[in-house]
Amino acid sequence: MVGKNIFSSAVLVSLVLIAAAPFDISAADAPSKSVILSTTTSTQDSGLLDVLVPLFEKKSGYSVKTISVGTGQALELAARGEADVALVHAPVLEKKYVADGKLVNRRLVMYNDFIVVGPPADPAKVKSTKSSAEALKRIAAGGAGFVSRGDNSGTHNLEKSLWKTAAIEPKGAWYIESGQGMGATLGIADERGGYTITDRATYLAFQKRLALVILLEGDKPLLNIYSVMEVNPANGQRINTVGGKAFADFMVGPDAQGAIEKFGAEKYGRALFTPAAGKREEEIGG
């Protein structure tokens, strides 16, 4: 009897200890020492933030809470004052938030490019055009199937602007909305033998599992430009304006720009992003 009770008590005590042990102090940092970064999934999924965030934390003493969501949500969180700084890639949408005064001091950080991918057989003959609008027209006419993110992400926003340029309203059985991230969307396009638009970094990460091939690249509207924006302190209480600005300054500073220039070269044979601090949109991708 005694042995049994000791066993039960030991289990109970250890469970309580596990549960009640103090959590990592860094999680309970003073608020002014932590910066909430709302950003898109591609910066996190590519692994870039795993390099840049520790660099910033070491240099500045801030602790960064990275919230990685779709660009639409990232901008909305910042506009509601739920983040201190935003790093996203949807220039048209970003400019709306800046015009509304919700976000301020928009600065270009880096760019890479989107690509149109599809089945190797290329039934819509996308490969023989150099224009992204023409490519979309052919995909729509061919009925071969196009998989859209459909999630108000940066990639989805770019796709929407391309349909607008092509003067097509994407609708019908050939237009599939996945509502998921880029990796899952590539998987669906692959299974269905359809086309999609993807950022190059995600395509490279998934390439070995996909039959999809690059059919169009290098068209200027396919540029994928990332910018950093600070949050207007008027958006709400408890915004860490100073910390947000420190992160934004860091992103366009020499340390981060140097790290961006090198990032990915080892794994993919080429850098995943090109630094663009201090540039204007018109100057990029010439």
Place this chain on the structure above:
Amino acid sequence: MELLWEGIKHALAALLAGDREVIDITLLSLRISGAATLISLLLGVPLGIAIAQSRFPGRNLVASLVNTGMGLPPVVVGLFVSILLWRNGPLGFLELLYTPAAMISAQVIIAFPIVAGLTMSAFQTLDPKLGLQLLGIGASKPQLLWLLCKEAKLPLLAAVMAGFGGVISEVGASMMVGGNIRGQTRVLTTATVLETGKGNFEIAIALGLILLALTFAVNLLLTYIQQREQIRWPRPS
């Protein structure tokens, strides 16, 4: 299939090599869900007993609410807890969003109706005369509760397992209120989602296997405690 083997190899390699990050993520999962289960027990068991043992108008309504709560969608809980904890929300002054405490809160909301609901049914299956008999032989109210809990030990431990199983495996709420922040709020489920999104399927599978092994170990321990006083049914002669 080859991918599954890669995943198993990854899981074993990470554990054997003592991969600091994987071990930290595993411990954090265990601690957050363990704490949430513990709090759920403290809240859910008394509530379950109270509903089971009392008669009041609207009792069936309360019982239905608890039973509905047993199936709360984690993602909905996550959404509501996030909005409450937003810094411009009603509880924003607590500065809890994106911390383990926020994740525990959300998991308690998910687990405590499960514990309460199962406790409720456990105590309703007890013979009502048992309580009277115990009072008759002079048991005090706390003694009575303790003895009844011992009597209902099997279903109560089942409630613990169901509550823990519900929260250690959920991802929707943890992702939303925790933010999946590396080194702070990244747990096994959110890390699995992240690695899948990155296309690192081997690592995702490895994390998934570690989660399964962890859940199995905890349930094995609880089942062992539960079954030690197994009533031996007489063999039919």
